[in-house]
Amino acid sequence: MNVICQYCGKPAQFVDSSRVYRKSYGMIYYCKPCNAWVGVHEGTKKPLGVLANAELRRWKKKAHFYFDRLWKSKLMSRKAAYKWLSGQLHKPVAQTHIGMFDVSDCKRVVEVVFKFWRDQP
Template identity: 50%
Template sequence: MPTKEKTCRYCQNPARLVHPGAVGYPYRSDFGPVWICVPCEAWVGCHKGTTNALGGLANAELRDWKMKAHAAFDPLWQAKIRRDGCSRSKARRAGYRWLSEQLGIPPEKTHIGYMSVEECQRVVQVCEAIRRKA
């Protein structure tokens, strides 16, 4: 499988694909490969069984905000599964379409894995406002 090289969003240098057990590997050995920019301490994991990145490289601050954004957003689309009895993929797609409208971002660019700190902060604000109304 060809591996598409990732570029660091902070320094624009190429990131390295590292596998469990390699020097500088930031995760547990059972996690899987990651793309990493060692000087920036930015990394992103890969989809299970692939070298395809889960999003863009992220430093500690952005990784923290991505986790907060997922913590705010994921319960909303997961509730659709319970409420409407739809599949996980259908509920998640619908959730991202809704989020796209809320943020004014094109649907094809609306994915937490590729967002900036500011966009993740907006996700948290929008999702928390919806939960407060419920």
């Protein structure tokens, strides 16, 4: 699989995650000049989303912090939470996954989920 870095346009390397975490958690695609990486589905070379630099990784963590509460609190299933989010973001369900999002999408996740929790009785 050829994964191209969206920051520099060069191919990412398929390497062990110990290159960035100092401990192996499996394989990743890694662009060293951009300090961007993405994990892969276990046992495959299929990326879990898009390469993420430091800024995007920060926003993905924030998005997950707010979004994951929807399904971890048992308020709704994980599948239902992503379906709800797809409606909020006006994206097809198949394209609604934080791993695929850019910074703008992640900021929007934080906004809509924060508003959801704020408006709860």
